[in-house]
Amino acid sequence: MYADWPLLSLVIWTPIVGGILVLFAGDKEDSSGAKKLALLVSIVTFLLTIPLYTEFNVDTHLLQFVERHSWIPAFNINYFVGVDGISMPLILLTSFTTVIVIIAAWESIKYRASQYLAAFLIMEGFMIGTFSSLDAILFYIFFEAMLIPMFLVIGVWGGANRIYATLKFFIYTFVGSVLMLVALIYMYNKSGSFSIFDFHALQLNLDEQILIFLAFLIAFAVKVPMWPVHTWLPDAHVEAPTGGSVILAAIMLKIGGYGFLRFSLPITPDASLELDWLVITMSLTAVVYIGFIALVQQDMKKLIAYSSIAHMGFVTLGFFIIFRIIDNGNGTQGAALALEGGMVQMISHGFISGAMFLCVGVLYDRMHSRQIADYGGVANTMPMFAGFMVFFAMANAGLPGTSGFVGEFMVILASFQANFWIAFLAATTLILGAAYTLWMVKRVIFGDTGNDNVRALTDINRREFFFLSILAMAVLALGLWPDPLVDVMHVTIDNLLNHIMISKI
Amino acid sequence: MSEFIQPNLIPVIPEMVMLAMTCLVLVVDLFLPQAKRGFTLFLTVLTLLLTAAAVIAIAPADTVSTFGGSFILDQLAVTLKVAILLISALVFIYSRDYLKDHDIYKGEYYVLGLFAVLGMMIMTSAHSFLLVYLGLELLSLSLYAMIAFNRKSIQASESAMKYFVLGAMASGLLLYGISIFYGITGTLDLNQVSDVVRMQLTENPIALSFALTFIVVGLSFKLGAVPFHMWLPDIYQGAPTSVTLFIGTAPKIAGFAMAIRLLVDGLSDLQAEWSQMLLVLAVVSMALGNIVAIVQTNFKRMLAYSTVSHVGFIMLGLLSGTEVGYSAAMFYTLTYAITASVAFGVLMLLNREGFEAENIDDLTGLNNKNPWYAALLAIALFSMAGLPPTVGFYAKLSVIQAVVSIDMVWLAVVAVLLSVIGLFYYLRVVKAMYFDPSDEGRELTIKESLDVKILLSLNGLSLLGLGIFPSGLMAYCILAFS
Numbered sequence: 003m004y005a006d007w008p009l010l011s012l013v014i015w016t017p018i019v020g021g022i023l024v025l026f027a028g029d030k031e032d033s034s035g036a037k038k039l040a041l042l043v044s045i046v047t048f049l050l051t052i053p054l055y056t057e058f059n060v061d062t063h064l065l066q067f068v069e070r071h072s073w074i075p076a077f078n079i080n081y082f083v084g085v086d087g088i089s090m091p092l093i094l095l096t097s098f099t100t101v102i103v104i105i106a107a108w109e110s111i112k113y114r115a116s117q118y119l120a121a122f123l124i125m126e127g128f129m130i131g132t133f134s135s136l137d138a139i140l141f142y143i144f145f146e147a148m149l150i151p152m153f154l155v156i157g158v159w160g161g162a163n164r165i166y167a168t169l170k171f172f173i174y175t176f177v178g179s180v181l182m183l184v185a186l187i188y189m190y191n192k193s194g195s196f197s198i199f200d201f202h203a204l205q206l207n208l209d210e211q212i213l214i215f216l217a218f219l220i221a222f223a224v225k226v227p228m229w230p231v232h233t234w235l236p237d238a239h240v241e242a243p244t245g246g247s248v249i250l251a252a253i254m255l256k257i258g259g260y261g262f263l264r265f266s267l268p269i270t271p272d273a274s275l276e277l278d279w280l281v282i283t284m285s286l287t288a289v290v291y292i293g294f295i296a297l298v299q300q301d302m303k304k305l306i307a308y309s310s311i312a313h314m315g316f317v318t319l320g321f322f323i324i325f326r327i328i329d330n331g332n333g334t335q336g337a338a339l340a341l342e343g344g345m346v347q348m349i350s351h352g353f354i355s356g357a358m359f360l361c362v363g364v365l366y367d368r369m370h371s372r373q374i375a376d377y378g379g380v381a382n383t384m385p386m387f388a389g390f391m392v393f394f395a396m397a398n399a400g401l402p403g404t405s406g407f408v409g410e411f412m413v414i415l416a417s418f419q420a421n422f423w424i425a426f427l428a429a430t431t432l433i434l435g436a437a438y439t440l441w442m443v444k445r446v447i448f449g450d451t452g453n454d455n456v457r458a459l460t461d462i463n464r465r466e467f468f469f470l471s472i473l474a475m476a477v478l479a480l481g482l483w484p485d486p487l488v489d490v491m492h493v494t495i496d497n498l499l500n501h502i503m504i505s506k507i
Numbered sequence: 508m509s510e511f512i513q514p515n516l517i518p519v520i521p522e523m524v525m526l527a528m529t530c531l532v533l534v535v536d537l538f539l540p541q542a543k544r545g546f547t548l549f550l551t552v553l554t555l556l557l558t559a560a561a562v563i564a565i566a567p568a569d570t571v572s573t574f575g576g577s578f579i580l581d582q583l584a585v586t587l588k589v590a591i592l593l594i595s596a597l598v599f600i601y602s603r604d605y606l607k608d609h610d611i612y613k614g615e616y617y618v619l620g621l622f623a624v625l626g627m628m629i630m631t632s633a634h635s636f637l638l639v640y641l642g643l644e645l646l647s648l649s650l651y652a653m654i655a656f657n658r659k660s661i662q663a664s665e666s667a668m669k670y671f672v673l674g675a676m677a678s679g680l681l682l683y684g685i686s687i688f689y690g691i692t693g694t695l696d697l698n699q700v701s702d703v704v705r706m707q708l709t710e711n712p713i714a715l716s717f718a719l720t721f722i723v724v725g726l727s728f729k730l731g732a733v734p735f736h737m738w739l740p741d742i743y744q745g746a747p748t749s750v751t752l753f754i755g756t757a758p759k760i761a762g763f764a765m766a767i768r769l770l771v772d773g774l775s776d777l778q779a780e781w782s783q784m785l786l787v788l789a790v791v792s793m794a795l796g797n798i799v800a801i802v803q804t805n806f807k808r809m810l811a812y813s814t815v816s817h818v819g820f821i822m823l824g825l826l827s828g829t830e831v832g833y834s835a836a837m838f839y840t841l842t843y844a845i846t847a848s849v850a851f852g853v854l855m856l857l858n859r860e861g862f863e864a865e866n867i868d869d870l871t872g873l874n875n876k877n878p879w880y881a882a883l884l885a886i887a888l889f890s891m892a893g894l895p896p897t898v899g900f901y902a903k904l905s906v907i908q909a910v911v912s913i914d915m916v917w918l919a920v921v922a923v924l925l926s927v928i929g930l931f932y933y934l935r936v937v938k939a940m941y942f943d944p945s946d947e948g949r950e951l952t953i954k955e956s957l958d959v960k961i962l963l964s965l966n967g968l969s970l971l972g973l974g975i976f977p978s979g980l981m982a983y984c985i986l987a988f989s
Contacts, residue, residue: 073978074901074977074978074981075978076905076978076981076982076985077904077905077908117878139904142895143895143896143900144895146894146895146900147894147895147896149894150889150894153934153937154941157938157941157942158874158941158942164942165938165942168942169931169934169938172930172934173927173930173931173934176894176927176930177924177927180923180924180926180927181920181923181924183904183907183923184907184911184916184919184920184923187904187907187908187911187919188911188916190908191908191911191912
């Protein structure tokens, strides 16, 4: 019944247009009008994304909900959007998270609330656009454009050191992406089109592939972020307002991972094979070394930021371990497991890291401190909140039954088919992750009531209960029954894998 | 004895309209009291719009030339002339309140401005060395006077003096190059020059390169490419902001036209030589312009250095020596002029009597005071930085595409990395507007004339509009070189 609707365009443009309307609703004494409008827009957008899932045909790797219109004929650039099993779940994650972020901002943002909400809605449109673009320039436009609202969100509503953090964030990402632009233009000159699928089919020799691969690697490694270009993330996370941290962790980081699947692997398969050691090393360093760094953090947000880097290391590990698995003669079964594990990890991390940042936000709204040392024994005054926080912390540590376990387990399992030591190093995350997360929980939540400020805390209200419980349900559902997610991407992943295995040289 | 032939006057109708109207403005203004000066502005804008209408009305399907081939009207000239006229009209309207506040709201300002526009129109259509030079001098002389227009400002007088001396030197260099070409080819007509150069290419390569060097130097001077950029920051900073706005927009388009006429129409057989020269100029312009702009605290001076870097980008398009490259450079020039008019237009609104808003600090807290203008300026800055979805992105995209298409990927990489440096100082201005707390003691006034507000808003939104639908303008740029 939705076949004739330009559903994807609606999903992209509803929040952008809605965001502009919210902007014009203005900042009056009472900003509840703008808030209600923003909430309405985000919910409508979320509802519009649901048919993408329900009407999705899981038996084909072909693009669905495709729209293609000529846009800039001079460069053969098309307005070309569509989804497959890889991008569709990420779009749902985006529209879902935005609703949560807007509810979370309800009381905590008092300064220029309409601009804040508008920034998130516009960003939502850009992010969905990034996931659904099938034209490289369209992708690049959305990819870059979303930096602007995030730059403003951190810079205007951020903490004390916000200007340093937001400039660093912007410039890091921009440096990465300009090289990608040159690579895209180079491929356009060879293929005469900016369609990503024409790039997939483009024959490139190994030297070209390696340069293009490196250009993509810089762009996406900064975005993910991978060690050693991760340093912007802790700064940005610490200074960003809660909503900014949530979107950053839950969605923006995923765009890097998505980029590897959409661009690097299929466009430059031989270079990926050649240089997989580089990505695997970077990923394992992220998992182990960054895990240790997370252990010593004094600031809760910084700790979660580092834990995000470590968890995203799993995603990139899963994506690039495939060549070794196949090399070992384990067939595409194991490789598919690794790719799917990476994807599940991305979605799961979206929920868990978002929830963790929201938990910190709940505390920050009350105490205006993110230092672990300022807390202690929160469970005594905020029992309900303590329950949620412990649950999400367990999920972050990869407790079986939560979504955090599924992705990590799949990737570790697949890694064993490649190399025991890689799998071993990756598996240390189960210990490290538990160590830093649970140690933080111990110091913040449990123990004797730390000080008078903690004693005066009030437990979460209905609004906070609402968004935390929804996230908890999502984490649990995905942990207990991941099939609905894995099923939609299965065919797409298999097809991608077949494509990668054919050398382009 | 050759018979006198009546030249075809139709292609020059716009210039004749312009000249007649300018004289009319000059005379009418004499009889107006200061309170009715607005009528002069009205007549000035009317002149520009009428001329633009005339250009469009007589726009030929094919190239038409007259006056023995020294004046040409082709698609390139039509598009550039319309752009120059419309942008100049905008510039004059934006400047009104500024001129009032600084006591330079005089009729002569507009007459000089109109003569400058006439000079630019001649430059775009010139097809002989002589006419190129005449148009350039008409433009430059008017600009010298406009910069010095505020007699009370020592800084402005200094700038005008500097511009005059350096500009005269640049003209001299250009003229020297022209004279050598005249010596080699025996003609001033660019078509004939082109033919003779082709024949002389193997016999006289050194003399040709020698002459070409002077032409390129003169051009670089006028465009403001490193190392001939020294005048630019001082003039941008010292001139009244209204004049800076004027210099920063339409004359860039005319300069581009001059480059095309001289290098592409006249000396295309020397393309291998001038591409090499432009390559060096472009890279150092982008590098120096972007790096030096970082440390500026004066907004006008910062934009001057940013202009230097944009000139580098325009040269990248030119040096590719392909039609794609020329049209990319043209697109870049046009959109840069539109973008600069927004940036200076917003800056000018912050002026008030006895106060010249020109530092980045003067923009602090603009978002609190007036979010709309802050947003317009932010769009302009993001466009200069080349971020999508603004039009500056397509300008950069098309130029980089042209560079990559001639297999100079390294140059494209250099260009984009240098533009990252550029991003930093544009963001600094955005930071001042959005992030920095506003000083309690400092006054921030914003002029609220309805016409300026509407036009500036449309102008600012056009950066987004063209960013989302660049095809229309791009089609004109491609048409100009096909």
